Amino acid sequence: MRGGSAVLLALGLMVTTAAGAQSSQPDDEIAASANSSAVTPIAGSQRYYPAPGQPFQLSSPADPSTSTLTKAEGDLRVATLHAELTGDGSSERPIQQLIASLSGGQHAQARAIAQTAQINDPDVLVLTGVTYDDDGQIPELLRTQYLASGQRGESAIDYPYVYAAPTNSGLESGADLDGDGTIGGAGDAIGYGEFAGQHSTVVFSKHPILTDQVRTFQNFLWRDLPENSLPESRFSDLEQSIIRLYQSSLWDIPVQVDEDRAPVHIIGSAIPLPEDPTGIDLVRADDQRRVLAEYAAGNAWYLTDDDGAHGGLPAGHPFVVAGQHSAPQPLAAESEDLDILLENAALQDPRPRAVTEQPLTGRSGTPWHTDHTATRAVPGERDVRASYVLPSAALGVSQSGVFWPAEGEYGYEVVDPQSRFGLQNRLVWVDLQDLG
Incomplete structure (x- = not known):
């Protein structure tokens, strides 16, 4: 298996979880609206009209009565969500604390993540911002106790195939990378993080993951990127020899759909950008997006994976880029170079929009909503598009969307900013056809 100590979890894998008290209780205050019917049959038709807030497909824009809740036969739905499901950095054992709080299936945030996935039912789900543990207990708990358990009236999802791998987030560098005069802490990690593995990614799939063909690029050094933006005057030769390009990692995960x-x-990665006064992480993120685009286009001749293989994705392979590729903060996002991804000839941007009957700009108390493609709510500021699903240009796209229902629409409880159950990030999905 490529990817070093990567973890592949299959159906039926037994996991021993750490003992401990739950960090959250069942959410009794959540309305039982999820138990109501999600679809309404149309008289004389086998099709269904979706409830507000749910993904749908229009056979003809002029005939909404032909809408159907499910994706077209043969389509592949790929989705990503920035879960922000991490251990408490102030805890002595943050990973064990997270495992203990997830055990039992009552972790409020994990339930919201699972309910969001169950409403949208992706075939491949890329969850970014999830803590990595060597034994794979966290993804297995998410799989068995949350996704495979119906949340608030939703149908469970079975994901027999799961992929997780180590990350640079929180990995100690042994150097003063942030220049504060001391060695240690989140700013001196290879990738920003308070503890090793804090910000990683998990991929859940209904289809087999070809683990022997997975490629990971955790160890690739920033200075080894041709024409890189590494500020050489800022770092010593020793520091340049340990700074890796990716703050988390870059993964190429082949999924056998047919x-x-x-x-x-599935080319997955995430850019966990902290509040960085030096601006170095923003420059680093631009280089990460450049490598991502060149890898997808087959032009990353310089790239070496963690097993020593060279080059990018071979030409002609269908692919989907999925993950968090932009800053979650509005001011940081304004200074990013996203065109290298969004204007790349090898990729297409379906520009998924919020699936809702109530425009974001017209919602009470949200004067900063201006973009229906946003995927992250930022209280008091404009929302940002941080998560992306970008298929290869050769793939057909039948529909796409951002799960952002309005108050009164189906599933609102998982995006309600006034609820402790609500998520700050939104799931974005794309339905693909003509898979090659």
């Missing part, structure tokens, strides 16, 4: 077709490569 035995008679080439696998679809």
Whole structure:
């Protein structure tokens, strides 16, 4: 298996979880609206009209009565959500604390993540911002006790295949990378983080993951990128020899959707950008997006994966880029170079929009809402588009969306900013056809 100590979890894997008290109690205050019918049958038709806030497909824009809640037969729904499900950095054992709080299936945030996934039912789900543990207990708990358990009236989802791997987040560098005069802490980690593995990614799939073909790029050094933006005057030769390009990692995960077709490569990564007064992480993120675009286009001849193989994705392979590729803060996002991804000829941007009957700009108390493609709510500021699903240009896109229902619409409880149950980030999905 590529990717070093990467963890592949399969159906039925037994996991021993750490003992401890739950960090959250069942959410009795959540309305039982999820138990109401999600779809309304149309008289004389086998099709269904979706409830507000749910993904839908229009057979004809002029005939909404032909809408159907489910994706078209043969389509592949790929989704990503920045989960922000991490251990408490102030805890002596943050990973064990998170495992203990997830055990039992009552962690409020994990339930909201699972309910969001269950409403949208992706075939491949890329969760960014999830803490990594060597034994794979965290993804297995999410799989078995949350996703495979119906949340508030939703249907469970079975993901037999799960992929998780180590990350640079929180990995001690042994150097004073943030220049504060001391060694240690989140700013001196190879990738920003209060403890090793704090910000990683988990991929859940209904289809087999070809683990022997997975490529990871955790160890690739920033200085080894041709024409890189590494500020050499800021770092010593020793420091340049340990600074890796990715703050988390870059993964290429082949998923076998159809035995008679080439696998679809899920190219996942996340850019966990902290409040960085030096601006170095923003420059680093631009270089990460450049490598991501060149890898997808097959032009990353310089790139070496963690097993020593060279080059980018071979030409002709269907792929989808998914994850958090932009800053979650509005001011930081304004200074980013996203065109290298969004204007790349090898990629297409479906520009998924909020699936809602009530425009974001017209919602009470949200004067900063201006963009229906936003994926993250930022209280008191304008919302930002931070998470992306970008298919290869050769793939067909039948529909796409951002799960952002309004008050009174189905599923609102998981995005309600007034609820402790509500998530700050939104799931974004794309339905793909003509998979090759």
